Amino acid sequence: MSDETVVGENSVGDEHEDIESFRDRVRAFIRANLRPIGDGVDSHWRIRTDEEELAEVARERGIQRALFDAGLAGVCVPIEYGGQGLSVAHQRVLNEELRGYEYPTRFQIPTFSPCMAVLLDFGTEEQKLRHVPAMLKGEELWMQFLSEPSGGSDVAGALTTAVRDGDEWILNGSKVWTTGAWWSDWGLCLARTNWDVPKHRGLSVFIFPIDSEGIEIQRIEMLNGSQEFCQEFLTDLRVPDSDRVGEVNDGWTVGTRWMFHERMSHNSPLVTVPVGGVRAGVGGAAMKAIASDAGRLDDPRAQELIGEAEVLDLVGHALKRRVGHGITTGTMSDQSSAIARLYAGWTHSRRITIQFELAGAAGAAWLDEDGQLGECGPAFLMRQVGSIGGGTTEMAANVVSERVLGMPRERSGDRDVPFRDVPRSPT
Amino acid sequence: MLLELGSDQEFFRATTARFLEDQAPPAELRRLRDDPAGFTQDYWRRGADLGWTSLLVGEALGGGSISGSGLIDLTLVAHEFGRHASPGPLVPTNVVAGALSAATTHHDLLPGVLDGSSIIAWCLGEGPPNDGLGQVHLEVRPDGDEVVLSGSKRPVESAGEASHLLVVGRSGDGLTQVLVAADAAGVSITPMHGVDLTRRFSRVTFDEVRVPADAVVGQIGKADEDVERQLLHALVLTNAESVGAMQAAFDMTVEWAFDRYSFGRPLASYQALKHRFAMMATWLEASHAISDEAAAAVAVGDPDASELAGAAKAFVGEYGAELLQECVQLHGGIGVTFEHDLHLVLRRLTADRALYGSPAEHRVRVAGHVLAEEDAS
Numbered sequence: 123m124s125d126e127t128v129v130g131e132n133s134v135g136d137e138h139e140d141i142e143s144f145r146d147r148v149r150a151f152i153r154a155n156l157r158p159i160g161d162g163v164d165s166h167w168r169i170r171t172d173e174e175e176l177a178e179v180a181r182e183r184g185i186q187r188a189l190f191d192a193g194l195a196g197v198c199v200p201i202e203y204g205g206q207g208l209s210v211a212h213q214r215v216l217n218e219e220l221r222g223y224e225y226p227t228r229f230q231i232p233t234f235s236p237c238m239a240v241l242l243d244f245g246t247e248e249q250k251l252r253h254v255p256a257m258l259k260g261e262e263l264w265m266q267f268l269s270e271p272s273g274g275s276d277v278a279g280a281l282t283t284a285v286r287d288g289d290e291w292i293l294n295g296s297k298v299w300t301t302g303a304w305w306s307d308w309g310l311c312l313a314r315t316n317w318d319v320p321k322h323r324g325l326s327v328f329i330f331p332i333d334s335e336g337i338e339i340q341r342i343e344m345l346n347g348s349q350e351f352c353q354e355f356l357t358d359l360r361v362p363d364s365d366r367v368g369e370v371n372d373g374w375t376v377g378t379r380w381m382f383h384e385r386m387s388h389n390s391p392l393v394t395v396p397v398g399g400v401r402a403g404v405g406g407a408a409m410k411a412i413a414s415d416a417g418r419l420d421d422p423r424a425q426e427l428i429g430e431a432e433v434l435d436l437v438g439h440a441l442k443r444r445v446g447h448g449i450t451t452g453t454m455s456d457q458s459s460a461i462a463r464l465y466a467g468w469t470h471s472r473r474i475t476i477q478f479e480l481a482g483a484a485g486a487a488w489l490d491e492d493g494q495l496g497e498c499g500p501a502f503l504m505r506q507v508g509s510i511g512g513g514t515t516e517m518a519a520n521v522v523s524e525r526v527l528g529m530p531r532e533r534s535g536d537r538d539v540p541f542r543d544v545p546r547s548p549t
Numbered sequence: 550m551l552l553e554l555g556s557d558q559e560f561f562r563a564t565t566a567r568f569l570e571d572q573a574p575p576a577e578l579r580r581l582r583d584d585p586a587g588f589t590q591d592y593w594r595r596g597a598d599l600g601w602t603s604l605l606v607g608e609a610l611g612g613g614s615i616s617g618s619g620l621i622d623l624t625l626v627a628h629e630f631g632r633h634a635s636p637g638p639l640v641p642t643n644v645v646a647g648a649l650s651a652a653t654t655h656h657d658l659l660p661g662v663l664d665g666s667s668i669i670a671w672c673l674g675e676g677p678p679n680d681g682l683g684q685v686h687l688e689v690r691p692d693g694d695e696v697v698l699s700g701s702k703r704p705v706e707s708a709g710e711a712s713h714l715l716v717v718g719r720s721g722d723g724l725t726q727v728l729v730a731a732d733a734a735g736v737s738i739t740p741m742h743g744v745d746l747t748r749r750f751s752r753v754t755f756d757e758v759r760v761p762a763d764a765v766v767g768q769i770g771k772a773d774e775d776v777e778r779q780l781l782h783a784l785v786l787t788n789a790e791s792v793g794a795m796q797a798a799f800d801m802t803v804e805w806a807f808d809r810y811s812f813g814r815p816l817a818s819y820q821a822l823k824h825r826f827a828m829m830a831t832w833l834e835a836s837h838a839i840s841d842e843a844a845a846a847v848a849v850g851d852p853d854a855s856e857l858a859g860a861a862k863a864f865v866g867e868y869g870a871e872l873l874q875e876c877v878q879l880h881g882g883i884g885v886t887f888e889h890d891l892h893l894v895l896r897r898l899t900a901d902r903a904l905y906g907s908p909a910e911h912r913v914r915v916a917g918h919v920l921a922e923e924d925a926s
Binding site: 406407410419426429432436440444447448465519520524526529532 | 552553803806807815817818820823824826827828830831834835837838839841842856857860861863864909911912913914915916917918919920922
């Protein structure tokens, strides 16, 4: 099995530490450094104060640094860039052993994938040597400057513009839906460098520190009160040409791979996802906990709903493994990752509905003492996020039908037309 | 079906596929519509020669596998059976062959099963109101050196063609399996109507049927684990067959969408339809994935095998049937005619969805596993 499709052109080390000695090291590290996750299932949903958020970010930077010092950061990242040069099997061991423990969640997505994955694929040697080790040491949290207010799904329709000025580029525009830009360090940004060619041929990719002069960050309040998302305004932001990733006007080559890494993030060998970590929040066990709080465990209707959530969860894991394996071995096209994305969005909605159903009237009104039942109503309000964030399910359905099944493309007004002349929403 | 097959497995699968295309094409399935057996002896014996009956039987008893895992190999046959809506009692024959291979007695009946010259039907389910998955009311009562069976079983596949019946009954708190000659006194077999074109089902009634105690397979009242293992085999094979039926219907409908024009455009160019195809592709790929994962778990006796097999049956049953009905809808009127081939696989999947536990029953069964688990958090 080749990992190259996912990790990029960099090969893994030949002389692998054996799995069991690696496991021993992981266990020793966890015992010495990490706290077990508390009782609150799916605390991911809880809205934090800024102070809490910053404290968690600091804690995660510390853990990431400790992992690096212990030789456990970047398991599948080449040694020359600060990683361990080990195999996917080693990463799996880390995922298994971390079950039930805290880990640096904020570093995984988007810092390690897609941002680090894109740098490993397209970055210059200098860029990789400067940033990949810094990411692995917990010094650089990265964000994607990708979506724009003018349209989330039409990523290649970016209006943010970069104009060359000697050895520098001057960027102007706005990006949106960056999670936690206010506590992050670097951005990976898609910008337009030529308005006189069709849209895919006039893009370039840049990187810059988020605290640069010329970047203003605004927090976005979501309907549930969360302020984790941000919008950024770039005004005459100066970026040296040495911080360009990929060729000028060839940004869509980078962008295509970027989208691939984004869709495959949860399956990437660059990303640590503790076994059961995701399941705890969405599968039958989580529904059981909610049904238990609601005193409904003996209700046959509740039991069938618990079973349904578990079925969808088990199937989702099997599907991710099948698609991940198929893409890695080349029996499926890269575009097949859209199948897993479609499944994830569809079943996310169903699970959120199931837990809302299990909560009963506590989904409408609750007391602090109701515990998890109180999270079910607000979670239902935010249900569609699972079908919007990371590319909508409609986009995924287009990719599946057009790229996987080969059906005719939708008519578009932006093909073979200079981007300048493409019709746009009124501003 | 597995994404990658070994070359021996691929040869095995392709051989069965070619045989089915040659010997049981749609015209033959239509011809068998009114045939009481639904398959010919010659067809079944030749299929047995290809390996359809021997994969769950140990080598010492005349069986063997292609890849080292007979169950996985057999899912390839089941997949082709689903794809072609093929005739023949594939699932019960293999469940019984596996059961007899695992037992220490009755090996004399295996050669006939293996070479396809005799059929042994598996009598598991019962009629309403005792038709829930796992409900067994048929009584097996020891009486001296005999056991007495009384009760009724349905639907029993291929009972009308069977020389023997492997009957699941209850003896007090536990289950018992008994091998009964199909022509034993007190056994009556009533053909049932059915949705599948070639699969035949019957009600089998046991009216104080007396057989020698050595007709019991295993021990009286201690067959629960055996029956569960056999059920898992039935689930794995039924799922593989259903996924084959889904694949055939999906491929047929994608082709139709490219070929069929309306308002000057192929159906495949309409986004409203493309998105439905995308959803169907997702259900199909997910069904392949969970079906194969469950088969692998059952094959090695993984502790999660029962939960995975049930999850697979729940998902494939639910969304397999939805996929088939979507295919009918996307075909329009032609999709509900006898002339079109789509109903051949629709029938197969519809039967498979209802057999060995409905999706709703399996969701509850899966919930039972979740509720039994210690809190992981």
